Amino acid sequence: MLTTLAIIILLLIIVSGFFSGSETSLMSLNRHRLKYLAKHNHKKAITSQKLLQRPDRLLAIILLGNTLANNLATFFTTLLANQYFGSLGAGIATIILTLIILIFAETIPKTIAAIYNEKYAFLCCGILNLVRIITYPLVISLNFISNAILLIFGINVKDKKHKPMSTDELRSLVTEPESAKLAKKHRSMLLGV
Secondary structure: OHHHHHHHHHHHHHHHHHHHHHHHHHHOOOHHHHHHHHHOOOHHHHHHHHHHOOHHHHHHHHHHHHHHHHHHHHHHHHHHHHHHHHHHHHHHHHHHHHHHHHHHHHHHHHHHHHHOHHHHHHHHHHHHHHHHHHOHHHHHHHHHHHHHHHHHOOOOOOOOOOOOOOHHHHHHHHHOHHHHHOOHHHHHHHHHO
16 A cells, blocks of 8 residues: 555656646747747647637646645545554654655756756647646636636736837847857848848
């Protein structure tokens, strides 16, 4: 029983880490590059773009998976701790699991996802799309409730006002160290435009 519970807890922490990292990776994707790749029929880019069209639904999927995994991990860890520590088990389980979740299901996956956002996003987008299909009725219900509450505060998630890039933002983009791959001639030409 101990081994089974430990394996279940480990798997739930991995699932939680997957959802945490997928949120960071997808939300930090370069939208212009994503659009370019999708235009050139890159299947993972198309799927990622589809998921990002409704960030409210994507976040609902991610938070649903993450919350479910963390709550189940807490439940099974408490069961395990109660067997070995009795009435102190719940307190011990809370402290230990909080540290484990913070390190292994939040910090590490989100750091990896921030560094390798495109690779991570493209690895997880297929699974997230499948979860989206399976949990569609539940996600729609959660979104309806969340969006209704947001409307009370004057926030309409369907009002996606695209702000054009300012001249200063474009100049900054061209002169950034990441743009070092641009030839000096091309950089000067872009700055001149």
